[in-house]
Amino acid sequence: MHPTVTIIIPIYNAYEDTNQCIESVLKYTDKQHKILLVNDASSDPRIFELIKKFALEYTHIQMLQNQENLGFVQTCNRAFGESDRETDVILLNSDTIVTPQWLEKLTHAAYSSPYVATVTPLTNNGTVCSVPNWLEYNDIPEGQTILSFAQLIEKVSLRKYPHIPTAVGFCMYIKRKVLDEVGYFDAENFGRGYGEENDFCCRATKRGYFHIIDDATFVYHAGSKSFKAEKQKLIEDNSKVLARLHPRYFPEVHSLIQANPFKDIIDNIELQLKIDNFKRLSPLCFILHNSIDEPINNHLGGTEYHCAALISNISKTRPIYTLFFNQNSSLIEFDIYYQQQKINFKFPCEFQEKYRQQYFHHERHFLRLMVGILQYFQPKLIHIHHLIGLPLADAIAALQKVDIPYILSLHDYYLICPNYNLIDYQEKFCFEHKTAESCQVCIQKIFNQGEELKYQWSILCQNLLAGATLIIAPSKTAISYFEREYPQLNLQEKSKVIRHGIISQANQQITKISYNDKLHVNKKNQTLRVALVGSINIAKGAKLFIDLVDKISCQQEFVNSFSFEIIGRFNLPLPEHIKNVRIRNAYNREELGFLLENIDIAIFPNIWAETYCLTVDEVLSHGVPVIVTSVNAASDRVKEFGAGWVCNSTSADDFLNILIYLQKNPAEITKVLTKVQNFPIVCYEEMAQNYLNEYAKIQNCEINYDITLEISPEEIFQAYLLKSDLSIYQKELMEQSIETLQKELVELNQLKVMILAMETSKLWKIRVAWLNLKKRIGIKINDSWMQERGDKINSAR
Structure with missing residues (x-):
């Protein structure tokens, strides 16, 4: 069981900040823990009344009043000494705001190893603990509050607990046994403050302890955005003292900054902030069979060009997700397009190899991933363009489980027959002459499967079509075949014809x-x-x-x-x-x-x-x-x-x-x-607006996302890290480099031929003989060419 904690808050003026800080601690901290408010003789009389009020109202709050201003270091040392000796301590600045479960998470991190001395949470203003911009002062990200940002950080945390050379004093969890063993802050060398926590941590490090950041906890720190000259001078002076006492400290800090072990943590938070922002912008999710940018499963065709045009226009104002299965690499690829940016995720998803060519099998891992991706990224609407390459039953099960409204586009006849163009084994368009018997023969000939394929396929596709909120086709012809195939579904009531666009408005006239x-x-x-x-x-x-x-x-x-x-x-x-x-x-x-x-x-x-x-x-x-x-x-x-x-x-x-x-x-x-x-x-813009009009009729549906997620934030981040490291531009540069290298190799071979011709000439042979003679009679040869080539040529002969 983790011990109770005494939260020490040194206070000097700053009435509003102090009140806010104490209120947040009371709101988000269990009453089993103690709060010690230390007033360092504040010149603002309201401070005394404020902490007195809190101490009288709450039995777990104790107040200390310095009769004269002792300064931060001695104030902390007095609090260390007068706090409950059975508790760990947290040193908390009065210009901070804590967040839900802050103390529980810090304690959990502190006891993740017996050798942890101190724990510091993430913050907006805390040098190596700063997020989302590392080593900088940060405002709370746009669209976030202190509370929502803290919740996001907790939700997506990788819980790496990275090591740091020193804690950061705005919020510093210290184990009592370390405090007893190492001693309090050094008031003699750092009496006026700045550097005291660094010195304390260095002394703890020399005793075999280490210091970590709790990357699941966020505590807001108002701090100061600028340094006054007096403060800057104090920091410079104390830094010299720190360097003298602990010569390895600043090199370690420099090494930390150079190595940046927090990159994954920072990148993950930045990524999750983007995702969180996308969720608020009514994102759409296209499910299809191929990338829209490059041929992955097959050459780009009409469906891909159509989706690319829609995405290009719609993503100017709202995010578009695309999801497809990369058959070559066994990956579910998930892309986000928004305002000319693209974010790619790759989720490893190996299908059972022996079933890869069959149509009816259960891929548990695929189902979990598809459900998890849709739950995590929370599209307001799903638009299915194609399901070829996906296990159909699992894809339908995933749609039913997430219960997000979906639209179906009819780009071909895959939802009538897995042979999507309805060309039978005799290479004829079969729809007008097909019978149950001819379908059975065709299925056996093309797919080498029994009659159950057609029956099962029909049942699954009926379910998919019946569950669609809207069915879109580019022509009446396309819809007519589905109406004839599935008359019981009355598809006409929820079908819409929208012609494909083929050109941008700007180019339409020329x-x-x-x-x-x-x-x-x-x-x-x-x-x-x-x-x-x-x-x-x-x-x-x-x-x-x-x-x-x-x-x-x-x-x-x-x-x-x-x-x-x-x-x-x-x-x-x-x-x-x-x-x-x-x-x-x-x-x-x-x-x-x-x-x-x-x-x-x-x-x-x-x-x-x-x-x-x-x-x-x-x-x-x-x-x-x-x-x-x-x-x-x-x-x-x-x-x-x-x-x-x-x-x-x-x-x-x-x-x-x-x-x-x-x-x-x-x-x-x-x-x-x-x-x-x-x-x-039809231009792209007109087509996109026609689709947006239809989306608008559906997107206001209430969707319940308050469910247990099938996928973890860490999986999302790992999928992000698996993205292609090479941009198209980098690939072009690589191709150019290869071409240049090939040219250089040709030139090198030509030079080798010239050298060989020279080395086989009479003059070269005379030169080699002369140099060898000099070598035998003891004359030193200062001839790099002879050293590199002559001995080899001579020995070869």
Whole structure:
């Protein structure tokens, strides 16, 4: 059991501060502990009346009155001597304010080791104990009070109890046995104050004790923001005395400052202050399948670009969280975006390896982490963009446990079938012809699992859709498939169509490129320049495209009628006999306008009902008409605004017929081009505002966060420390350094070749022989080249 404590408060004037200090001690300290108020002959008569009032009102308060001003050191020594000899003591400045559980935490720290002599809490003004800015005077951080800041520090504390060379006197817990063994303050050398606690701690250190900071406790210290000349002179004089008595003291302090063992504590508090601030700003959490900044699980696609645009605009005024599972590194990555800053957390989360490729398994660690992250960071609303890569049942269980309202975006058909584009094993879009029997065959063929996969998947996804407060899709086409798949859910009542934005407002007016002049001079039967744009796989028509260009290549009359450019990745090899196709590979979105300069038409031969197709809008924004399939959701926009042509089937023949017609009738392209120029492009800002309007209808829901957390503050900080050490800029510098090193290595090899040529010359051989002769007859050789090279060359021969 820890002992009782006597809290010694030396007082000299400062009525308001003193009253505040005593009030806080009474409020936050158990009455089993004693309070000793020592009035050092204050010139303000109110001080005597104040402490007398407290002493009369509370039986555990004792007052001492100095008949003359003794100064701080002798006042403390008198209090040490007259305090209860069975208690430890806390020396507490009268300009401090203590906080809940302060004494219990300090005592716990003091008895964490029998060799602890003193304990000092964290404070806003206490040199090595100062937070959040170390070694500085700090105001209470914006948005915090003394109480809330103390609570935050206790909640997030790493409880490292770091060692320090000396306690800091504003609040100094001293064990009674140390006080008895070491003695009181040195009044002879430090009678007027400043340096007495440092001297005391040095004497304790020489007896084998050490001093710590309690990084779970915060005590406010008003102190002085500036030094008067007299005070500064006293500090300088006493520092000389301290250096004489304890020569190692100042070097140890210097070493402490250089090493900064408190960095983690300071960084953790600063991080938690940011998180605490984010919580007050109605944060949103996006759950998705990939990073929005760099390709981690796969190449960046429409969903990632869409989320990046939303985050870029919304995070100007409120924080956006993103959560996804990094499959390559087995990490849950959690990012915070706010006002052009990004904070990254990486939570190790190893899945059971043998189940990695299966859809239904319980990952206990993942569930705990996901629940813990959402509880800790407290988003007001969750927006689910994609769950692929996450254990679906656990993700749904986590959402149910935290009970935070969530929105679902339908970027594809993952919540209908784990084969998210609904392309069956025969490489056909299956929705219109699927049956229970065909699903069973397809599941076995694609996933090598039984019929229970479809049944379980349907049940889980129904639960997820039913629990959503709102369902958002970029097109009516996307919603229609879900309404047909889950008619019992009546999704129409809580569904909303919001078109994707593709460009910022600033660039909206300068993006379109007029093709009128070029097309007016086009002649009948001139080569039609066709582009295939995007990351093209089977679902997006890779095989259809190969079939199309193959048909053109096999018919001599069409060979010179069309030229094709693939702008983006093409996931299948092109047959060698196809010559009229140029592949540009992956591109930056900013380059698309330039890449489309010489293009007449872009084709989108999708064989699946893509829910939106951002690339169609991007191409139209650069003034290029499009041909799309009827199953593509973009077909509705193309029809509505006359921005191109819709192929009624997903066959190469139908695409070829449209191209032949347009190649022979360029005036038709000119007609459509006028409509393309008037195609309504949605800008990012408009899209973001549409989403904010929907968020505003939901975010005022009451959420209960007063629950036992599944995750600790220390785990949060460790996840923060796991963030990538290299910024994009640093990576670029590293790449440049590697490139420079490679060039230097080439130059070095060239020099080696030159040296070798020189060393094999007749003159070199004569020089080596002459130097060796001098060496044999005892003449000292002052030739560094010979010393480095000659002996080796001679011995090698």
